Amino acid sequence: MNDKGMIIAGLIIFFTIFTFPIWYNHGAAAPPPEPELSQKAKAAKTCVEDTAYMRTEHMHLLNQWRNTAVRDGLREYTGKDGKTYEVSLSNTCLDCHSNKEQFCDRCHNYASVTPYCWDCHTYPKEKM
Amino acid sequence: MNADYLSSLIAVVVLGLIAYAGVAMAGLNGFFGVFVPYLALVLFVIGFTRRVLGWAGSAVPFRIPTTCGQEKSLPWIKQAKIDNPSTKTGVVLRMFFEVLLFRSLFRNTRATLNENGRLSYKWVLWLWAFALMFHYCFLLVVLRHLRFFTEPVPGFVKMLEGVDGMLQIGLPVMRISGVLLLVAATLLLLRRILLPKVRYISRPADYFPLFLIIGIAGTGIFMRYFTKVDVVKIKELTMGLATFHPAMVQDGIGALFYSHLFLVSILLAYIPNSKLMHMGGVFLSPTRNLANNSRAVRHINPWNHPVKVHTYEEYEDDFREKMIEAGLPVEKE
Numbered sequence: 536m537n538d539k540g541m542i543i544a545g546l547i548i549f550f551t552i553f554t555f556p557i558w559y560n561h562g563a564a565a566p567p568p569e570p571e572l573s574q575k576a577k578a579a580k581t582c583v584e585d586t587a588y589m590r591t592e593h594m595h596l597l598n599q600w601r602n603t604a605v606r607d608g609l610r611e612y613t614g615k616d617g618k619t620y621e622v623s624l625s626n627t628c629l630d631c632h633s634n635k636e637q638f639c640d641r642c643h644n645y646a647s648v649t650p651y652c653w654d655c656h657t658y659p660k661e662k663m
Numbered sequence: 664m665n666a667d668y669l670s671s672l673i674a675v676v677v678l679g680l681i682a683y684a685g686v687a688m689a690g691l692n693g694f695f696g697v698f699v700p701y702l703a704l705v706l707f708v709i710g711f712t713r714r715v716l717g718w719a720g721s722a723v724p725f726r727i728p729t730t731c732g733q734e735k736s737l738p739w740i741k742q743a744k745i746d747n748p749s750t751k752t753g754v755v756l757r758m759f760f761e762v763l764l765f766r767s768l769f770r771n772t773r774a775t776l777n778e779n780g781r782l783s784y785k786w787v788l789w790l791w792a793f794a795l796m797f798h799y800c801f802l803l804v805v806l807r808h809l810r811f812f813t814e815p816v817p818g819f820v821k822m823l824e825g826v827d828g829m830l831q832i833g834l835p836v837m838r839i840s841g842v843l844l845l846v847a848a849t850l851l852l853l854r855r856i857l858l859p860k861v862r863y864i865s866r867p868a869d870y871f872p873l874f875l876i877i878g879i880a881g882t883g884i885f886m887r888y889f890t891k892v893d894v895v896k897i898k899e900l901t902m903g904l905a906t907f908h909p910a911m912v913q914d915g916i917g918a919l920f921y922s923h924l925f926l927v928s929i930l931l932a933y934i935p936n937s938k939l940m941h942m943g944g945v946f947l948s949p950t951r952n953l954a955n956n957s958r959a960v961r962h963i964n965p966w967n968h969p970v971k972v973h974t975y976e977e978y979e980d981d982f983r984e985k986m987i988e989a990g991l992p993v994e995k996e
Contacts (some may be wrong), residue, residue, distance in 0.1 A: 538719070539719050539720075542715060542716075542718070542947065543716075543719070545715075545946060546712065546716075549943070550708070555809070555813075556809065556812035556905040557905055557906070557907075559813050559817070560812075560813060560814065560905055560906050562906050562907060562908075563906055563908075564814070564899075564902040564903055564908055564910070567895060567898070567899045567902075568895065590893060591893055592891055594835050595834060595891070597834060598833060598834035642894075642895050644815075645814070645895060645898060646810065646894045646895055647810035647816040647820065647821060648894075649821070649824070650834075651831065651836075
């Protein structure tokens with residue numbers, strides 16, 4: 536038996552598939568996204584929690600807000616700094632972050648995240 | 664307690680801690696984030712190629728397929744065309760079922776002594792079920808990780824993510840394959856630890872990869888659902904790796920990510936030197952990929968030494984006259 540040709544062909548196919556990320560990106564990394572803050576968000580300086588927390592935990596917080604507002608009817612959230620906010624995606628979050636395309640979508644698209652917020656909520660018209 | 668699995672468990676925990684401490688305390692982000700993954704990749708590619716080429720150079724002079732059914736015989740005897748193939752098509756089908764559906768595990772039996780002290784064999788499907796679950800979940804998890812290595816993320820990855828997260832439990836959405844991978848790896852580990860006969864034949868080389876994969880799945884799940892990490896910064900790093908423009912992301916990524924990456928690097932470098940090479944070896948097993956046609960085709964050992972023979976006719980030619988003189992019978996006068 537001499538299957539060397541077939542084995543080497545198999546090896547080449549394997550490494551072609553294995554190196555998919557290398558040849559798919561043509562060796563150039565797309566620049567990381569920079570979410571843009573709207574004027575109102577800039578003026579507010581801080582979100583309901585600090586930036587680092589919001590960056591990694593916002594989805595978890597939104598999930599909590601959804602549960603407390605929709606299931607328990609509690610519409611008040613007190614942040615770590617003691618300020619109280621209305622628990623509402625449309626009225627609180629989107630009030631400042633009214634620019635979905637420049638804010639939400641940039642990172643979500645980059646990290647391939649498809650949040651299902653917009654299955655129920657409508658998002659405001661883009662304004663800066 | 665058993666030294667074989669305890670040592671593997673300790674090894675994996677220590678490896679995870681090394682990367683965690685290295686980043687959190689010594690600030691070795693570049694070492695664990697760039698150097699180690701590239702080193703692992705090089706070791707994997709070279710090691711994998713060497714192993715496969717080594718097998719390609721091995722001698723397989725004769726047909727040694729395991730015969731798991733009736734071989735091709737007289738026309739009225741039904742042949743098991745997949746379990747004892749005699750044609751190339753049969754072999755391709757056999758390999759297809761072996762590689763994608765683990766047909767040989769499906770035949771798994773367990774030998775037990777029944778109440779009367781008689782040996783009996785029972786068809787046991789657990790290993791096959793856990794193995795299927797484990798391998799396909801692992802495949803899905805690996806494919807889903809392409810979202811960190813491609814920009815824009817290809818459609819099939821998004822589709823897989825959608826299917827994988829269809830239960831919409833929690834936020835970030837729970838991915839079914841990740842949880843099932845951890846469950847399946849744990850079940851395969853418990854099988855080795857709890858069944859005495861399997862434990863008897865299990866060595867550190869069996870436990871270590873299982874603990875390693877449990878460690879990888881565990882750190883991954885922990886990062887996604889519990890102690891969050893900055894995904895955008897991680898993608899910046901991984902995209903840098905994939906495009907050979909390594910970006911030095913100094914801070915913002917949790918040290919747990921480096922534990923995860925380090926364990927993955929260890930796994931990658933470990934594959935060519937371990938039983939995990941079955942990912943390449945399954946295609947090359949002569950007991951599976953050869954047609955059983957030894958009775959129809961004559962297979963001659965290709966390196967048989969050419970033997971110089973001296974036939975009787977030649978012998979008679981040499982000694983005919985002396986034989987006739989001595990009165991011995993000859994074939995040609």
